Amino acid sequence: MNFETLEEEILKCxxxxxxxxxxxxxxxxxxxKSKIMQISQAPSQNVHKTLTPFDDASGHKLRNEWYQISDEEFYNPDNFYITSIAHCYPGKSANGGDRLPPKICATKWLTKEVEVIDNEIYIILGAKAASFFFPKENYTSLIFSNKEINHKPVFVLPHPSPLNARWFKENPQFLDERLFDIRAAIHKVLR
Structure with missing residues (x-):
């Protein structure tokens, strides 16, 4: 399947x-030909409304604080291909959080996207996205290790959500050390 057909099929799914x-x-x-393929769990409720990926507080933190790039760089389609395990906002669960992304979306679409996109690096955000690609590996270990998909570097990041405050407190070396390596890789690819 070529890229244009795949994108068209995803958007009408x-x-x-x-x-x-x-x-x-x-x-x-x-x-x-996007340089970076960024894969997360699912769009937020706000993204569902605006139809703009990472158009929320987590996206602001990701772009401005973690990546330290402008909105123009992030939303340049030559720079970032932004997708997720579930391409749609899954709604709220009974406990008030977002529902888990349905696996059918990833098996039907994401695997094809990974085949078709000619990126240089992968960024995987969050435990659900990481477990799709590396199901038998410890999530925190993945964040602090170097992996590959299709012989290309993979950087696993925790989701920048405030709901992850405990993880950040327990793993200060992410913000103090690992994030610098990831940011350097992003800047190298974008320059």
Whole structure:
């Protein structure tokens, strides 16, 4: 499947319509030659409304504090291909958090995206996205190790959500050390 067909199919997908109870809005951004493929769990409720990936507090933190790049650099489709395990916001669970992303989305679409996108590096955000690619590995260990997908570097990051405050407190070396390596790799690819 070529890129244009894949993107078109993803954007019109409604496989999970009955599960969600609302109209799905698949979110994908970038082009086939994007330098960085960023993969997260699922779009937030705000992203579902605005249809702009990472158009929320987590996205602001990711771009401005962690990556230290401008919005223009982040939203340049030549720089970032932004996708996720679930391309649509999955809705709220009974306990008030977001539902887990349905696996059908990743098996149907994400595997094809990884085949078609000609990126230089991967950034994987959060435990759910990391476990899709590295199911038998410890999440925290993944964050502090160097991995590859298709012979290309992979950087696993915790999700920048405030809900991860405990993880950051228990792993200060991420912000103090590891983030510098990841940021340097991003800047090298973008320059």
């Amino acid at each position: 409604d496989l999970c319509k009955e599960k969600f109870g609302f109209e799905p809005h698949p979110i994908v951004f970038g082009n086939q």
